[in-house]
Structures are given as structure tokens and as C-alpha cells.
Amino acid sequence: MKYCDVCHSTYPTEFTSCPKDKATLRPLHELAPGMVIRDKYEILERIGVGGMATVYKARHLTFGEIRAIKVVSNKLVDDENFLKRFKAEAIITRKLRHPNAVQLDDFDTMADGRPFIVMEFVQGRSLRSWINDLRTLPPARALNITKQVASALGAAHKLGIVHRDIKPDNIIVIPQPAPPGSDSAGDQVKVFDFGIAKIRGGTTDISS
Structure with a gap:
């Protein structure tokens, strides 16, 4: 189904614009800019879409902080196994507090x-994107x-968390000015997506 944000009418999926006011329709379950969820987060824009979830850029209404919100796809809302894994991802990520790991603030x-x-909303690009553009990275x-990826994984391992899906797509690089006296960029790195992580010695396993 499609939804019109102007007249609040719904239409079949094949419709692209509202017959009443000509406004562009959006999928019924897609969040639109300006929408507020749980009276706390205002949706600003959609920044990523996957087969299992959609990620939005949002603002916390009280604190004014920018956050990323990952919402489960509507087609999986009745999949109890997936929902269990999704919640487990939140539990795992929440435990990890490290400057090189994306921080999780809330689950709802x-x-x-x-x-x-x-x-945490991170303004950067995936390492995969950097590699595709540059082909090779200078050794330094x-x-x-x-080093930063290893530091984040080391902190995770101390908590008994094994990521199990480390790859360039799951590493965000935030360009930083080169330190004084150095010709190497001082990039900051963030590891994210613990979606198939496992807690050693525990029962929380969200592998597919």
C-alpha cells in the first residue's frame, strides 16, 4: 500500500502519486521526514535501505542530538526468530562502549x-567505498x-563478544586532518553491525 502525507489517504502499491492532490506517495510503512516516533525522535531523512531494515537520520526532540534509527522491515514483523535476533543485536551492541565502535542508545x-x-549517527563513508575509490591505501x-578496528574488536572480546562479520562494508572511516608533522591522514574509524555477533559462554547468539 502507498500513503499520501497531504490528504492521508492510502492507495494500491502501483500508484505513484495521489489522484486528489498529485502529491508523491510513499510506502505505507516508510517513515517520512517530520514524523515523530515515540514522542522523542523526529525523522529527518532516510539514509539506508536493506532487506531486513531501513535506517533513518533523526533528531532527539529533547536534546537536539542527531541519531541513526534502524527500523525492522514490515515484512519481518511477524518473524519471531528474526525479532529475537534483532533484539539480541541491541543487547550486544549496548554492552560495548568504545571510541571505535558505533554506540547504541535505545531500543523500542x-x-x-x-x-x-x-x-550514534556517524558522518563518514564505509571502508569499502574508500577502497573502491582509491584502489589502494597508503601503508600508514x-x-x-x-589499529582502530583491532582496538574495537579487542574491547568486544573482553566482553565475550565475537563480531563474526568484519569486512570493509562494516567499517566507517571518518576523515580527520593529518596530525602535526605527519603526512598520513588521521582517520577515525567506527565498527558497526553486530547483527551476527555471538557472546562467548552465553546464550545470546544471533547468527543467521
Whole structure:
């Protein structure tokens, strides 16, 4: 189904614009800019879409802080196994507090039953994107990135958390000015997506 934000009417999926006011329709379960969820987070824009969830940029209404909100796809709202894994991801990520790991702030459920997690918003690009553009990274830059990833994973391992899906797509690089006296960029790195992580010695396993 499609939804019109102007007249609040719904139409079949094949419709692209509202017959009444010509406004562009959006999928019924897609969050639109300006919408507020749980009286706390104002949706600013959609920043990513996957097969299992959609990620939005949002603002906390009380604190004014920018956050990323990951909302489960409507087609999975009745999949109890997936919902269990999604909540487990939130529990795992919440335990990890490290400057090189994306921080998780909140877990909640929307009015239509879809759970969502609220995370630190990181303004950067995936390492995959950097590699595709540059083809190769200077050794000093690659070493700097590797050290930060290892630091985040080391902190996770101390908590008994094994990521199990480390790859360039799950590493965000935030360009920083080169330190004084250095010709190497001082990139900051953030590891994210603990969606198939496992807690050693425990029962929380969200592998697919």
C-alpha cells in the first residue's frame, strides 16, 4: 500500500502519486521526514535501505542530538526468530562502549509493532567505498585504520563478544586532518553491525 502525507489517504502499491492532490506517495510503512516516533525522535531523512531494515537520520526532540534509527522491515514483523535476533543485536551492541565502535542508545517498538534501535549517527563513508575509490591505501593510513578496528574488536572480546562479520562494508572511516608533522591522514574509524555477533559462554547468539 502507498500513503499520501497531504490528504492521508492510502492507495494500491502501483500508484505513484495521489489522484486528489498529485502529491508523491510513499510506502505505507516508510517513515517520512517530520514524523515523530515515540514522542522523542523526529525523522529527518532516510539514509539506508536493506532487506531486513531501513535506517533513518533523526533528531532527539529533547536534546537536539542527531541519531541513526534502524527500523525492522514490515515484512519481518511477524518473524519471531528474526525479532529475537534483532533484539539480541541491541543487547550486544549496548554492552560495548568504545571510541571505535558505533554506540547504541535505545531500543523500542513502534506503534505498528516494528522494533527499532537508536544509534550514534556517524558522518563518514564505509571502508569499502574508500577502497573502491582509491584502489589502494597508503601503508600508514591502512595501519592506522587496522589499529582502530583491532582496538574495537579487542574491547568486544573482553566482553565475550565475537563480531563474526568484519569486512570493509562494516567499517566507517571518518576523515580527520593529518596530525602535526605527519603526512598520513588521521582517520577515525567506527565498527558497526553486530547483527551476527555471538557472546562467548552465553546464550545470546544471533547468527543467521
